[in-house]
Amino acid sequence: MSPKEKEPKDVLTEALHQVKSESLSGDEMGQAGDRVWAALEKQATVAPAQVDRIEGCEDYQALIPEYVARQLNPARRTLLEYHLRECVACRKVLWMRRNPQAQQTKQATMPGMRPAFKWAIAACLIVAFGLFQYLLLEKYVLTDNSFNAVAEQIDGRLMIIEANLTKPVAVGQEISLEQVIRTGRDSNAVLRLKDGSLLEMKDRSEISLDSSSRGPVIRISRGSIIVQAAKQQEGRRLSVDANDCRVTVKGTVFSVTRATKGSRVSVIEGEVWVQQGKDTKVLKPGQQLSTHPSLRPASVAEEISWSRNVDKHVALLREFVILGQDLVDGMASAGLRYQSSLLPLIPQDAVFYAAFPNVTDSFGQAYDAFRQRVNENPELSAWWQEKNQSDSDLTPEEAIARLRRVGQYLGQEIAVTVTGGDSNSSVLILADVKDNNGLRSALQDDIAKLNGMGDRQVAVWVDNPAQLTPGNETEGLFFYLKPGLLAVSSSAAEIQRVAVANVANLPSSPFAERLAKTYAEGAGWLLAADMQRLIAPKAVAEEQKSEVTEQLGLTDFQQLIVEQKSVGGQLQSRAVLSFNQKRRGMAAWLGEAGPMGTLDYVSPDAFAAACFLLKDPALIVDEISGILQSSDSDAWQHLLEFQTKQGVNIREDLAVPLGTEFLFAIDGTLLPTPSWKIVAEVDDPARLQQAIEQMVAGINAEVQQEGKGSLTLIPETSGGLSYYRLAWTNGPEVTYMFWEGYLIMTPGQALLNQAVQYRNSGYTLAKSLTFRGLFPVETSDQCSGIIYQNFMPLVGSLAQYVPEQGTGLTPEQVSNLRDAASKMPPTLIVVTGGANDIVFSGRGLPGLNFLGMAAFGNLGSMVQMSPEALIQK
Incomplete structure (x- = not known):
């Protein structure tokens, strides 16, 4: 065969090779794309799609060429636009129709997979494999898989639940890991775990047992349990997993209830850690935590009234509260x-x-x-x-x-x-x-x-x-x-x-x-820190931030002195934060001591209230503006753009009309809507109202373009009171009014009426003998701020709110709980701004009761420490 007479397959191979090796210039690619686009436009113009009935995405996509060419009739255009808002696939087809060259360029220029990317994939696979190996190791090697429990007492029925079987459990029978066990109606049971812990189950409760390298795990699916955790070995913890929270202990007595709305944890003795999401809280005897606000408040007494050991649990709770008070009394003496x-x-x-x-x-x-x-x-x-x-x-x-x-x-x-x-x-x-x-x-x-x-x-x-x-x-x-x-x-x-x-x-x-x-x-009891010496090394290490911290006055700290002592037979707590010069920056935003009129709009039944006298708001805005201009030009530019869009000057229209007194309180029921209120002193109500109306108009102009609803500001009158209702489309609303030099804002008009009635009748927190009795003896007649809380009735930790009927407790048990609860009063923190210091003082300050912390926390842990851990402590 001559060279010119090649086999057909050789000719095809050579042709393919030449096609692969040939490269097209950018101009040639662009010209080809233009020819394709022209052909498509011609086709769309000459032969529009014929769609008699629109039944799905295929029919909608057939309408897109006419839609792009603006040849689609108005009725179908409206239907297509409405469909495009909800359909991602059709929006992609529309984008491809409008940008055909983008897809060609993407396909032509897409590079091959880089070697570095290949190595990254390989590394990820290795890490994933290693993690999988570790999980297997922890599950089957590091974990004590022999961990189990024994049914010690059963009243009624206790069952093991499997896919299609229900097996009764007898006293003395072992419960294996991951077995689901459930108590029947009007039944309860006590399990003894392998580590010695006791687990008491209420009727219609369901749990399973598990184990990890860190210790035993109890998973509760529904119902209520009471756990008497045995003392755990060094580095180990007992945990209860309720899906929406995780309870961890070393050795204590507590209860967990898992309901449809959420979970509730109550502590009887010792200390527990409750992790909910990223937050972890520590609970002490008599305290309680609910994972959702819709859960009905229940006292600790109600939570444990079903237990066969209710007498023991109630007595423990009472004794630990009394012991804590005795220790505090000893401090006072x-x-x-x-x-x-x-x-x-x-x-x-x-x-x-x-x-x-x-x-x-x-x-x-x-x-x-x-x-x-x-x-x-x-x-x-x-x-x-x-x-x-x-x-x-x-x-x-x-x-x-x-x-x-x-x-x-x-x-x-x-x-x-x-x-x-x-x-x-x-x-x-x-x-x-x-x-x-x-x-x-x-x-x-x-x-x-x-x-x-x-x-x-x-x-x-x-x-x-x-x-x-x-x-x-x-x-x-x-x-x-x-x-x-x-x-x-x-x-x-x-x-x-x-x-x-x-x-x-x-x-x-x-x-x-x-x-x-x-x-x-x-x-008395004294804690002190040399803040100036502690801050100095960090200030040197963070030179880039020194200008901002200097302007904020955060480099002026001198000493922090915290003390607790007996004054006039009462245990007082006091913290003094001093500065090496006259207060400036953020420290100076707290005003000098003076009278507080906003407290007259809060009732003595409030759960919480915080009131502060501040520096002139306009001067605070000036300081913040100066810091932004010198340290964050982007943030300053955004602020200027915001003011331009809204047509409002933050300093002149919002800060200047305000006074110097501000209050936030929770005063009333929490369900279905929390009864919060904001009260602020106002020097120029008309100017502030004009600024609010301008901001509402500016916000509406911006959000309506994006189809996100709107704000409505409506003046209304009820019961002789004029107020404004500010509402978001299909969303929350607030009401506010100007009254006797104050702005009062609440989530409903009825709370506005209540606030005015409190002031007019004199039924106010400021005149409450209980509230006034919480002020420390050493404080002056006036202060710069107060922080008050009386949440114990709400969370159910005060047994005086437990009814004598319907709880399953005897009158003697209810009496013991009320006696213990009377020793847990509300707290008040008084804040006073001096020329060169800020003073915090109060009676029963949370977190400053040194002996209380030792009694309920550190003492128990120190007793159980190993010698090495004690030295490190």
């Missing part, structure tokens, strides 16, 4: 200290200082009364004996006995100080001593036991500090005792410094001088 022999010994670079009285006697008395009440109740006595079963850790009885034994040899004050920064910080504990020999004997015995509990020496007794070598410290603590003084530190240098210190010749520091003034006024 501690005398004030007007000087300190420990303060001169703190280091020059101290950044934190805490000092508290030796309350061993009052603590011991409260504990003795608690033990007596426990012994008189068989249920509580059995519970306490179970808590004090001997194991490798200290029992509560042993820990309390050791604290009392050491405390009896100490003097009137104990202090803790922290020095240095994050990298070279050290802790120093100082205590007055009244019996050196007794304390030496007690501490040496405890140190020997402490070292014997671990695998290394964690505590060292020091007789001669000069023999210590600073810089070669272990991770333990050094104990040093000299006449009248005990020093404990992780730093050998600190022990040596205290050993040779001469109090009379010790240099002072601004931080120590400020603390000395606090002692001169009488000190």
